[in-house]
Amino acid sequence: MIKYKIERILYHVKKYGILRTIQKIIAKIFNISKSNEKAQKEAYQNWIVQNEPQEKDLALQKKHEFNIQPKISIIVPMYNTEENFFLELLNSVFEQSYVNWQLCLADANQKQNETIWEVCSRCSKIKYRFLEENKGISENTNQALEMADGDFIAFLDHDDVLAPFALYEIVKAINENPNVEFLYSDEDKITEKSERFSPYFKPDFSPEAIECNNYITHFVAIKKSLVDKIGKLNHQFNGAQDFDFVLRATENTENIVHIPKILYHWRAHSKSTANLAETKMYAYEAGVKVIEEHLKRVGKQGTVENPKEVPGIYQIKYAIKGTPKVSILIPNKDCCKILKKCLKSILTLTTYPNYEILILENNSQEKETFAYYEILRQNPKIRVLEIKENEFNYSKIINFGVQNAKGDFILQLNNDTQILTPNWLELFIGYAQNKEIGAVGAKLYYPDKSIQHAGIACGIAGKAGNLLVGLPYGTHDPFGRESATRNVTAVTGACLFARREIYEEVGFMDEEQFKVAFGDVDFCLKILEKGYRIVYNPYIEFVHYESKTRGYEDTPEKEARFKRETKNFQTKWKTFLEKGDPYYNPNLSCENGNFNL
Numbered sequence: 234m235i236k237y238k239i240e241r242i243l244y245h246v247k248k249y250g251i252l253r254t255i256q257k258i259i260a261k262i263f264n265i266s267k268s269n270e271k272a273q274k275e276a277y278q279n280w281i282v283q284n285e286p287q288e289k290d291l292a293l294q295k296k297h298e299f300n301i302q303p304k305i306s307i308i309v310p311m312y313n314t315e316e317n318f319f320l321e322l323l324n325s326v327f328e329q330s331y332v333n334w335q336l337c338l339a340d341a342n343q344k345q346n347e348t349i350w351e352v353c354s355r356c357s358k359i360k361y362r363f364l365e366e367n368k369g370i371s372e373n374t375n376q377a378l379e380m381a382d383g384d385f386i387a388f389l390d391h392d393d394v395l396a397p398f399a400l401y402e403i404v405k406a407i408n409e410n411p412n413v414e415f416l417y418s419d420e421d422k423i424t425e426k427s428e429r430f431s432p433y434f435k436p437d438f439s440p441e442a443i444e445c446n447n448y449i450t451h452f453v454a455i456k457k458s459l460v461d462k463i464g465k466l467n468h469q470f471n472g473a474q475d476f477d478f479v480l481r482a483t484e485n486t487e488n489i490v491h492i493p494k495i496l497y498h499w500r501a502h503s504k505s506t507a508n509l510a511e512t513k514m515y516a517y518e519a520g521v522k523v524i525e526e527h528l529k530r531v532g533k534q535g536t537v538e539n540p541k542e543v544p545g546i547y548q549i550k551y552a553i554k555g556t557p558k559v560s561i562l563i564p565n566k567d568c569c570k571i572l573k574k575c576l577k578s579i580l581t582l583t584t585y586p587n588y589e590i591l592i593l594e595n596n597s598q599e600k601e602t603f604a605y606y607e608i609l610r611q612n613p614k615i616r617v618l619e620i621k622e623n624e625f626n627y628s629k630i631i632n633f634g635v636q637n638a639k640g641d642f643i644l645q646l647n648n649d650t651q652i653l654t655p656n657w658l659e660l661f662i663g664y665a666q667n668k669e670i671g672a673v674g675a676k677l678y679y680p681d682k683s684i685q686h687a688g689i690a691c692g693i694a695g696k697a698g699n700l701l702v703g704l705p706y707g708t709h710d711p712f713g714r715e716s717a718t719r720n721v722t723a724v725t726g727a728c729l730f731a732r733r734e735i736y737e738e739v740g741f742m743d744e745e746q747f748k749v750a751f752g753d754v755d756f757c758l759k760i761l762e763k764g765y766r767i768v769y770n771p772y773i774e775f776v777h778y779e780s781k782t783r784g785y786e787d788t789p790e791k792e793a794r795f796k797r798e799t800k801n802f803q804t805k806w807k808t809f810l811e812k813g814d815p816y817y818n819p820n821l822s823c824e825n826g827n828f829n830l
Contacts, residue, residue, distance in 0.1 A: 256278040274430050277421075278510060280830050281429065284820070285495070286330075286398050294330035294401045301408045304333050305454065306383030306402050310373035311391045318392035321427065323352060325498075326389075330428060331400040341367040371466035371474040378465055385416075387454040388475070392500040394423060395452070399496035403454050404482060406490050414456040414486040418496035419448045419818070429498060434818035434828070438489040439720035441664070441768050442525060446546045446717050447476040450495035455482055459487060470523050472516030477523040484531060486562045493818050499804035517544055523548065535663065540772075543713030548772055551663030559658055560587040560640030560733075564630045565648045567597045569605050571778065576609075578652040585658035593634045601824060627726070628742035628752040635736045643736065645753075647727040649778040650677070656771045661730040664768050671765025672731040672757055674724020675773035676715065682706035685777050686728075687714065688721035688769035690817035692810055693826045696799055697723065697754045700817075700826040710828060721769045722761065722814050726753030727777055731760075739763060746801040749794065758806055 286294065307326060311319070326336055328430055336359045340349075353361040361379040364373065378386065387403070389395065399418070406416055421432040435448055442448055453475075463481045470477040474740050483489060517539055526538045535551040561579065565572050572592075579590065592609060594617055606617045620633045635643055642665055644658075654660070657675070664673045677686035687701040701715050709716060736742075739759040748757050757767050803810065812820050822829045 274428075275589040277430060277432055280820075281433075285396070290608075291330045291397055294398060295332070297401075299404055299408050301404070301411065302333050303333055303384035303404060303407060304382070305331075305385050305387050306337055306381035306457075307389050308377045308381060309336065309338050309389050309391055309604070310370060310376060310377055311338060311342060312367055312370070312373060313347070314340075314342055314349070314391045316346060319346075319349060320352070321394055322389065322391065325394040325397065327356075328397045329395065329400045330398050331404050333404075334400055335360065335381065335383050337377040337380040338362065339364055339373050339380075341373045343367075344425060351376075357614055369468055369471050371468040371471055372472070375581045378460070379425065381457070383457060385450065385454045386460050387458055389452075389497075390500070392497040393451070394427075394500070396494075397760040398494075399452060402492050402494055402496055403452075406492050410488070410490050412488045413490045414459045414488040415482050416454045416490045416492060416633055418452045418492040419608060419820070420451045420497040420499055421495050422501045423498040424501055431711065432495055432820075432830070434493065434820045435491060436720070436818065437491045437815040438483070439816060440483075441670075441766065442717065442719045443480065443483060444527065444718070445549060446595045446713075447473075447479060447520070448712070448717075449479050450475065451499055453479065459486055462812075463766045467608065470519045473519035473523045476520055477526070480523065480527045481530075484527070493820060514544075520545065520547060533667075540716075542716045543709055546713050546717045549663075550660065551666070553662050554666055556587045557641035557662065557666070558639060559585070559644060559662070560634070560638035561588060561590045561643045561644045561646055561653065562593060562631060562634035562638065563590065563648050564593045564595055564627065565597070565602075565635075565644050566595050566625070567599045567602045568648065569599070569601050573605070573646045574654075575646070575648050575650055576615075580612075580614075582652055582655045583658060584655045585662070588614065588658060589639060590615045591634050591638060592617045593630050595625065595630055624748070626744060626748040628747055629744040629747075631726070631752075632741045632744060635733065635741065638733065641733055643731055645726050645729040647777065650728060653774040653776065654772065660770055660773050664770060665730055665732055669766055670768055671735050671760035672724060672729055673761065673768045673770055674721070674730070675728045675775055676769075676771045677725065677728060677775050677777040678706065680776060680778060683777060684715055686725045687771065688719060688816075689723035689725060689757070690823075690826050691722050691754065691758070691806070692812045692817065692823045694823065696802055697746050697751065697812075698826045699725065701828070702826060704827075712828075714828065716771050718771060719769050719816070721767050721816050723754040723757035724767060724769060726756070727779075728773075728775055729753060729756075735760060735765070747798055750798040751802040755802065755805070758809065 326334065338353060338359065338361045340362065341364045362376060362380060364376055367373065403416055407413055419432065419434050421429050423429050436442065459482060463485055466474045466478055469540045521537050522537055528535055533551065537550045538548045540548050563575065592615065597603065609615045611616055618637055620630055622629060631645055642662060661673050664670050674688060676684065679685045683706060684701050684704040688700045689699055690695055691697045701710055704710065704715055739756065742752050742756050760767065
């Protein structure tokens with residue numbers, strides 16, 4: 234553990250510098266965020282009261298008769314089990330408002346606990362097996378699995394707790410989705426004194442996210458036939474055995490349902506990974522192997538790294554097939570100094586060789602600009618193309634660039650950006666070459682290095698908005714979302730990467746309804762409509778000097794155009810907005826994109 238902490242400190246020094254690393258260490262030692270944590274806990278307690286079933290609701294649930302009434306086998310491996318925590322677990326199962334359950338216990342403790350044995354022996358719904366030896370978490374769990382005869386298998390750790398309506402919600406989802414084979418829910422943590430905190434409201438199933446981070450974790454219920462198909466837990470991955478199991482399960486079914494409710498309470502105590510990730514560093518080392526095996530099974534080539542940014546969040550660097558050409562489209566109007574900074578960062582840092590840069594000239598007036606263009610034309614990697622439009626129409630400019638590009642891949646890039654990642658194009662291509670991926674975006678910073686863009690969610694402020702705006706450099710969202718490769722609904726057009734064929738398939742960008750605002754979000758939603766996915770890659774980093782060229786919506790004409798395009802967006806995507814962004818949990822506030830309650 235000490236070695237890991239030293240490695241993380243060195244990592245932070247290298248990435249964020251000595252000063253920010255020292256500030257981070259001091260904040261952790263003195264728990265500077267304690268007052269904010271207290272406020273968050275109080276807000277969550279209010280949320281619980283307002284949103285979760287009360288006693289009268291649970292009573293009605295117990296009377297409800299479902300058309301489909303599957304037996305749920307709850308699997309619990311036991312080792313070094315603390316009696317008071319386990320009795321609380323038992324009580325949470327006994328109090329379930331859905332009653333067709335079975336509890337399968339595999340006890341690997343050195344000595345049988347008489348109290349636990351007595352309680353279990355009195356209930357016919359409990360199958361209890363005292364194991365002769367402790368064979369590790371995977372084999373102990375498999376022993377419990379062998380006793381299960383339910384229609385669905387659910388997993389519960391021996392010191393955790395279920396919400397009283399957990400199985401009811403699972404069965405409700407099964408009735409609403411009869412073909413479902415894999416279900417998971419939101420979760421929170423619970424202290425030794427049974428105080429709830431740190432709710433984790435998750436996205437709907439996200440294939441690129443689960444590859445790099447087991448965000449699903451708890452509460453999981455899997456159809457028994459799927460368990461039989463994929464096999465039991467693998468002891469080779471002890472510590473990350475649940476990650477391996479989830480990946481194998483989701484590889485073998487498309488019938489996956491996310492229940493956006495807190496059904497599971499993860500116990501946080503001195504020996505728990507819920508409380509301190511560093512207590513089980515071997516689990517994160519095993520996670521690398523889990524992902525490597527996953528890539529082999531699905532036929533992908535790439536390397537897996539544990540960047541040590543946030544424990545349990547990994548990076549996949551996919552191998553590139555061939556050396557496809559990338560066309561970098563940069564709209565420009567004057568502002569030579571800004572354009573020079575952008576081009577310098579590309580030309581001096583980029584490690585990928587096969588790319589071209591298209592400067593899309595639109596209504597520049599300064600002589601200095603055209604003199605600079607003549608210099609640029611001497612570089613064989615750069616072409617300057619003029620699009621003659623009386624007004625600024627971003628979508629039309631990009632479409633013009635795509636139609637004149639020679640690349641297999643297209644990158645939309647604002648001229649007021651500065652690349653920070655040398656292997657940025659390799660990382661973009663690695664994901665975009667996957668035929669299931671429609672577009673890829675990057676992490677963008679403001680000049681002070683706080684976050685400007687970490688993906689886009691629809692529904693923010695009634696339309697769409699950037700995620701995690703303003704998060705200070707070197708700090709993390711409670712679940713490391715800014716540092717995790719994730720599926721999102723959209724990414725900003727300031728830095729949007731896609732295969733050329735995607736533009737042709739979705740009908741390019743909309744030049745009529747979205748000349749400036751929401752063109753990028755509309756483009757991404759059209760990509761989603763075609764069945765592709767959008768990916769946010771946090772390892773590709775830019776500084777974005779936002780709106781330096783075009784300016785802000787600060788004139789009557791610009792304000793009118795923005796209102797018109799906002800209305801166009803809300804009208805065109807009304808159904809999608811009403812349904813809710815699949816990657817932004819419905820329990821989260823849409824006032825901004827900061828994942829607040």
